[in-house]
Amino acid sequence: MATLKLGEDFLLGTATSSVQIEGGDTNNTWYKWCEEGHIKDFSSAYTACDHWNRVEEDTEILKSLGVQTHRLSLEWSRIQPAPGEFSTEATKHYREELELLLANNIQPLVTLHHFSEPLWFQELGGWLKPENSEYYVEYARYVVENFGDLVAEWVTFNEPNVFVNFGYLIGIFPPGEKGLRKYFRVSAEIIKTHIRVYRLIHKIRSHRGFQGETRVGTAMHHRVFDGLTFVGKRTAELTDYFFHDLFLEGMIRGKFKFPLGLAGGKDEPGHYADFLGINYYTRNIVEFVLNPFCYFHRCRFDSNMDKSDLGWDIYPKGIYRVCKKYFLKYQLPIYITENGISDQADKKRAKFIVDHLAYLVKAIGENIPVQRYYHWTVMDNFEWLEGEAGFFGLYHCDFRTQRRTPRESAKIYARICKDKEHVLPTL
Numbered sequence: 001m002a003t004l005k006l007g008e009d010f011l012l013g014t015a016t017s018s019v020q021i022e023g024g025d026t027n028n029t030w031y032k033w034c035e036e037g038h039i040k041d042f043s044s045a046y047t048a049c050d051h052w053n054r055v056e057e058d059t060e061i062l063k064s065l066g067v068q069t070h071r072l073s074l075e076w077s078r079i080q081p082a083p084g085e086f087s088t089e090a091t092k093h094y095r096e097e098l099e100l101l102l103a104n105n106i107q108p109l110v111t112l113h114h115f116s117e118p119l120w121f122q123e124l125g126g127w128l129k130p131e132n133s134e135y136y137v138e139y140a141r142y143v144v145e146n147f148g149d150l151v152a153e154w155v156t157f158n159e160p161n162v163f164v165n166f167g168y169l170i171g172i173f174p175p176g177e178k179g180l181r182k183y184f185r186v187s188a189e190i191i192k193t194h195i196r197v198y199r200l201i202h203k204i205r206s207h208r209g210f211q212g213e214t215r216v217g218t219a220m221h222h223r224v225f226d227g228l229t230f231v232g233k234r235t236a237e238l239t240d241y242f243f244h245d246l247f248l249e250g251m252i253r254g255k256f257k258f259p260l261g262l263a264g265g266k267d268e269p270g271h272y273a274d275f276l277g278i279n280y281y282t283r284n285i286v287e288f289v290l291n292p293f294c295y296f297h298r299c300r301f302d303s304n305m306d307k308s309d310l311g312w313d314i315y316p317k318g319i320y321r322v323c324k325k326y327f328l329k330y331q332l333p334i335y336i337t338e339n340g341i342s343d344q345a346d347k348k349r350a351k352f353i354v355d356h357l358a359y360l361v362k363a364i365g366e367n368i369p370v371q372r373y374y375h376w377t378v379m380d381n382f383e384w385l386e387g388e389a390g391f392f393g394l395y396h397c398d399f400r401t402q403r404r405t406p407r408e409s410a411k412i413y414a415r416i417c418k419d420k421e422h423v424l425p426t427l
C-alpha cells in the first residue's frame with residue numbers, strides 16, 4: 001500500500017442529470033417513456049428525487065461532501081417548453097442553482113443534453129429530420145447567452161454513443177426507433193450538431209467577454225471491450241470502432257468515418273473538443289456472432305470478476321487503459337465526467353472509488369493529464385430503464401419520503417475531497 005496525493009489542480013466532484021433527479025416534468029421524452037411502461041419496476045422519472053424543489057438542501061449535501069466541482073445538466077424541455085418559446089421561470093431557477101454552487105466555491109460543468117428531450121422535439125421527428133437540429137442549436141444559443149457568465153465549461157452531449165445506440169438502433173430508449181440506417185444518419189447528425197454548438201459556445205462566450213477559460217467537450221461512454229480469442233479480439237476492435245471511434249473522430253476532429261460519410265456526414269477537419277470527457281464504468285468480453293438484431297457481436301461480463309448490483313464487472317484498470325489509449329491519440333486533458341457503482345449495501349463503493357483513483361494517479365504519474373474526477377452520483381436517482389432500482393448514490397434516497405441519508409462511502413469520499421489524499425493500493 002502507498003499513500004498517494006492528488007495534485008491541488010486535480011478537482012474532485014460529483015455528477016447528476018436533470019431528469020434523473022428533478023422530478024415533476026411532464027414535457028420530456030422520458031416522462032412519456034415511463035408512462036408507456038418501458039421501465040423495469042414501472043417507476044417514473046416524474047418522481048425521482050424532487051431535486052427541482054430541493055436545490056438548497058442538495059447543495060448543502062455537495063458542500064458537506066466538499067466537492068470542488070459539480071456536473072449537472074439543464075433540462076431542455078423546461079427551458080424551451082415549446083418551439084421558439086423560452087421559460088423565464090426555468091431560466092431563473094437554473095441561474096439561482098448555478099449561483100448557489102458558485103457561492104459555495106463549486107465550479108459547474110454543465111451538460112446541455114443528457115438523454116432527455118422535449119416531447120415536442122420528438123413529435124417533430126427528433127434527430128431523424130436534419131432540419132430539427134436547428135432547435136437544439138437555438139436552445140444551446142439561449143442557454144449560453146443566459147448562463148454563459150456563470151458557466152465556462154460545457155458538455156454538449158452526454159454519451160452520444162449510448163443515446164443513438166439505444167434510441168435509434170435497438171429502440172430501448174426514446175424515441176424507440178430501430179435500424180442501422182437510422183442509427184448512422186442520426187449519429188452523423190449529432191456529430192454535425194456538436195461541431196456547430198462547440199463553435200457557438202466559444203463564439204458567444206468570447207463576444208460577450210465572459211470570464212474564465214471556455215472549455216467544451218462531450219461525455220462519451222467508454223467501455224473496455226476485450227476479446228479472448230483471435231476472432232474475439234478482432235470483433236472487439238470492430239466494436240470499439242463503431243461504439244467509440246466513429247463518435248470520437250467526428251466530435252473531436254470533425255472526421256466522418258465510414259459509414260457516416262454515406263449517412264450525411266461531410267468532413268470538417270478541425271478541433272472540436274477542449275477536453276476528453278470519459279464516462280467509465282465497466283468492461284465487456286466480446287464474442288463474434290452474426291445476428292441481424294445486434295449485427296456482429298455479443299458482449300458479456302466475465303464470470304470471474306466481482307460485480308456491482310447491476311451485474312457489471314468491477315474493473316478499475318479499465319479507467320487507466322481508456323485514459324492512456326485516448327490521450328495518446330488525442331493529446332487532450334482528461335475529465336472523468338462519470339464513474340460510479342450501483343451498490344445498495346454500500347459494501348463496495350469506497351473501494352471502487354479508491355481503486356479507480358489509484359489508477360488515475362498512475363496515469364498522472366505517466367504524464368497523462370487527468371484533471372477531474374466526477375463521481376456518479378450524489379444520491380440514488382432515476383436510473384433510466386432500471387427505474388428506482390439503481391443505487392449509484394453516495395447518499396441513499398428514499399423516493400417516497402425524499403429523505404437523503406449518507407452512506408459510509410460518502411464520508412470516505414468527503415475525506416478524499418478534503419485531503420486529496422488516501423492510502424491507495426499499490427498497483
Ligand code: NOJ
Binds near residue numbers: 020279338376384392
Ligand atoms: C451513464 C449515464 O450518463 C448516467 O445517466 C447513468 O445513470 C449512469 N451511466 C449509470 O448507468
